[in-house]
Amino acid sequence: MLSYNDATKDIDEPRTARMEQRTKPHVKVAIQRAAALLGVDETSFVTSSAYERACSTLDDHERTVLVGEDRDVFLAAMENPAEPTPALREAVAIHRRLIRDVG
Numbered sequence: 001m002l003s004y005n006d007a008t009k010d011i012d013e014p015r016t017a018r019m020e021q022r023t024k025p026h027v028k029v030a031i032q033r034a035a036a037l038l039g040v041d042e043t044s045f046v047t048s049s050a051y052e053r054a055c056s057t058l059d060d061h062e063r064t065v066l067v068g069e070d071r072d073v074f075l076a077a078m079e080n081p082a083e084p085t086p087a088l089r090e091a092v093a094i095h096r097r098l099i100r101d102v103g
Contacts, residue, residue, distance in 0.1 A: 003038075019047075031046060
């Protein structure tokens, strides 16, 4: 039997949320076969697989990796920031007026 790692096993909360989706018969059969090969039920297989993919997608969108010249340009800008332009100064002034008026 192949090894199986349930990506959701360490999440300590009750299983109260429900998800449901329609799929093609061929896809369902493939999922059933894969789950059977791993010795787990289809729900665990689908939930764990989808959760791993969701975490990976979120991680990819929440983190930016800079390499080479892009990294060097970014670090140089952080170490030596440019002076604010008149447009930026005006935007900050407008923001401060709006925030002060709200609070």
